[in-house]
Amino acid sequence: MAEPIRVVVTGAAGQIAYSLLYMISKGDVFGPNQPVILHLLDIPPMMGVLEGVVMELNDCAIPILRGVVPTDDPAVAFKDVSAAFLVGAMPRKQGMERKDLLAANVKIFKVQGEALDKHAKKDVKVLVVGNPANTNALICSRYAPSIPKENFTAMTRLDQNRALAEIARAINKPVDSVKNVVIWGNHSSTQFPDASSATVDMDGKIFNVVEVLKDDVWLNTTFVETIQKRGAAVIAARKMSSAMSAAKAASDHMRTWFRGTAPGEYVSMGVLSDGSYGAPKDVIFSFPVTVMGGKWSIVQGLKLNDNAKAMLTKTGDELCEERQEALVVIEA
Numbered sequence: 001m002a003e004p005i006r007v008v009v010t011g012a013a014g015q016i017a018y019s020l021l022y023m024i025s026k027g028d029v030f031g032p033n034q035p036v037i038l039h040l041l042d043i044p045p046m047m048g049v050l051e052g053v054v055m056e057l058n059d060c061a062i063p064i065l066r067g068v069v070p071t072d073d074p075a076v077a078f079k080d081v082s083a084a085f086l087v088g089a090m091p092r093k094q095g096m097e098r099k100d101l102l103a104a105n106v107k108i109f110k111v112q113g114e115a116l117d118k119h120a121k122k123d124v125k126v127l128v129v130g131n132p133a134n135t136n137a138l139i140c141s142r143y144a145p146s147i148p149k150e151n152f153t154a155m156t157r158l159d160q161n162r163a164l165a166e167i168a169r170a171i172n173k174p175v176d177s178v179k180n181v182v183i184w185g186n187h188s189s190t191q192f193p194d195a196s197s198a199t200v201d202m203d204g205k206i207f208n209v210v211e212v213l214k215d216d217v218w219l220n221t222t223f224v225e226t227i228q229k230r231g232a233a234v235i236a237a238r239k240m241s242s243a244m245s246a247a248k249a250a251s252d253h254m255r256t257w258f259r260g261t262a263p264g265e266y267v268s269m270g271v272l273s274d275g276s277y278g279a280p281k282d283v284i285f286s287f288p289v290t291v292m293g294g295k296w297s298i299v300q301g302l303k304l305n306d307n308a309k310a311m312l313t314k315t316g317d318e319l320c321e322e323r324q325e326a327l328v329v330i331e332a
């Protein structure tokens with residue numbers, strides 16, 4: 001069996017981590033034959049709760065979970081890690097927009113960027129889940145100059161999974177028969193869920209979702225709004241933000257990054273923008289990507305109509321504003 005890899009999860013006493021830690025421990029992300037040592041970071045007042053999480057992880061009796069290191073010290077948490085799930089942040093509450101959270105949360109990601117820079121492996125793959133995820137990932141990467149910028153990503157996989165599930169439901173097919181829905185831009189209500197290149201496998205034949213549904217109005221309005229507002233809908237119903245589905249999406253994102261995409265398939269990841277599709281450069285923008293050998297590449301050549309271009313401009317503008325606000329907070 002392979003040597004264990006070290007994996008950090010921040011916000012480890014929180015609700016997303018509670019589902020995510022089990023998924024990582026049992027091999028959903030790095031495979032059933034890859035032993036892991038989990039590093040769990042949270043803040044000092046949460047150390048008691050974290051102790052309970054450690055007890056439960058031990059009680060799961062999972063053979064490939066080779067160690068658990070709970071800590072409130074970023075230097076310990078990020079030491080020699082190969083993968084980092086940055087979940088810890090203040091969660092969005094009912095009625096709050098992501099902008100309200102920005103000031104509080106970017107400071108956390110500056111500190112964690114510095115700690116990654118000093119202590120993590122130089123090829124560490126970093127997934128930011130804590131909101132505002134795209135801008136937090138950008139700040140984190142700025143403060144970790146010795147780690148390649150490509151190694152910092154933000155999670156829009158939950159939005160992608162929501163979109164796949166919604167389309168599968170509309171077509172009445174299993175969710176894994178639908179592929180290549182794209183989430184463009186920010187993980188916020190300005191994101192653009194785009195099904196124009198999506199396909200569905202119907203009894204072994206591949207069709208375009210647009211042709212199967214024959215309902216452009218639904219795809220361009222109700223579908224888009226449902227996905228954009230799904231996070232808020234879960235909060236309104238549960239009085240807490242998405243947790244189980246967010247953990248599943250984080251696990252999916254990191255698994256794809258380590259193990260690659262299937263031929264003909266792409267997934268959405270918030271990655272450093274090179275200006276593809278007219279998106280602003282140097283923000284973390286969600287694009288369709290393929291992954292091979294642990295490296296992502298933005299899928300080129302997808303067609304965007306005028307409405308889609310306007311949606312990309314809107315979400316890109318929001319990311320530029322967030323970047324500006326974050327830099328003001330951090331440089332103050």
Ligand code: NAX
Binds near residue numbers: 017087089092
């Ligand atoms: P919880 O409040 O349950 O847990 C957050 C944990 O982070 C707490 O235990 C807290 O003590 C800890 N924490 C706070 N500051 C920390 C720091 N400096 N270092 C380490 N740990 C710290 O929130 P949860 O529901 O788990 O959500 C976590 C984050 O995910 C939130 O920012 C939330 O908004 C975000 N989400 C992102 C999603 C995405 O798709 N990108 C979807 C789900 C979720 O809304």
